[in-house]
Amino acid sequence: MTSATDPVVIMKQEVAKAAVERIKSDSIVGLGTGSTTAYVIEFLGDKLTKGELKNIVGIPTSFQSEVLSKKYGVPLTTLDAIDHIDIAIDGADEVDPQKNLIKGGGAAHTREKIVDAFADQFIVVVDSGKLVDRLNSQFLLPVEVIPMALSPVTIAIKKLGGTPELRMGVKKAGPVITDEGNLVLDVKFDKIEDPGLMEKTINNIPGVLENGLFVGVADVVLVGEIIDGKPTVREL
Ligand code: 5RP
Numbered sequence: 001m002t003s004a005t006d007p008v009v010i011m012k013q014e015v016a017k018a019a020v021e022r023i024k025s026d027s028i029v030g031l032g033t034g035s036t037t038a039y040v041i042e043f044l045g046d047k048l049t050k051g052e053l054k055n056i057v058g059i060p061t062s063f064q065s066e067v068l069s070k071k072y073g074v075p076l077t078t079l080d081a082i083d084h085i086d087i088a089i090d091g092a093d094e095v096d097p098q099k100n101l102i103k104g105g106g107a108a109h110t111r112e113k114i115v116d117a118f119a120d121q122f123i124v125v126v127d128s129g130k131l132v133d134r135l136n137s138q139f140l141l142p143v144e145v146i147p148m149a150l151s152p153v154t155i156a157i158k159k160l161g162g163t164p165e166l167r168m169g170v171k172k173a174g175p176v177i178t179d180e181g182n183l184v185l186d187v188k189f190d191k192i193e194d195p196g197l198m199e200k201t202i203n204n205i206p207g208v209l210e211n212g213l214f215v216g217v218a219d220v221v222l223v224g225e226i227i228d229g230k231p232t233v234r235e236l
Contacts, residue, residue: 013039015036015125016043018125018224020089022123023089025054028084030088031068032091033106034106041074059078060076063179086119087119087120088121089123090103090116090123090125094132094136100195100216101135101212101215102136104184105139107144111179122218123218123221127224141202142186142211143184143185144182145182145209147183148207149207166184196215199214
């Protein structure tokens, strides 16, 4: 890894290192998606190569984390081959003071919620820019939608007071297609008063597979920040 100068990259690397320190040998590890967890997978692979950790098997949450795990030498398995996950480490797009999250910036929130919620311990890794007083204040709420239901789900979300926009691809014409072959609506609400109720209400719309509200799922939130020019990690 080349040494970074961008403060956000430094915060992501530091928090990723701190999270990997919490992984013990002989563990099944949920591997999140995104730029912060990319460092987690890299550092975990590094520790396995050096023999500092042994007998680790990972459960990827996306095609991205699968590819990175193979690149850095982290052995993988599938959910149907195990009966528990010891620890999951994943990023987030927003974290509120109650450790509730918005996830799905990488359109992987459906698989992420399955893996993160199943883990005995779910550790969130974020840089300090992700901390908010109220969810959906800076980041739109991702909702994964089965393609044929796009129109009725859009109407239902508008009725709930949301403003949905279809996520479009970058360097690809047309919409983003998730790892499950679905579409993503990014939604802005005026105010999400009760994130737990909103999570359930949106998931109750026929055609919605999963939304990016993670309420009561995170056990630990590690925050990377730079204080007086020095990178530090604190637990929320
Ligand atoms: C992917 C996610 C990511 O964890 C989230 O977008 C944070 O990503 P990053 O670490 O790149 O900021 O939810 O679906």
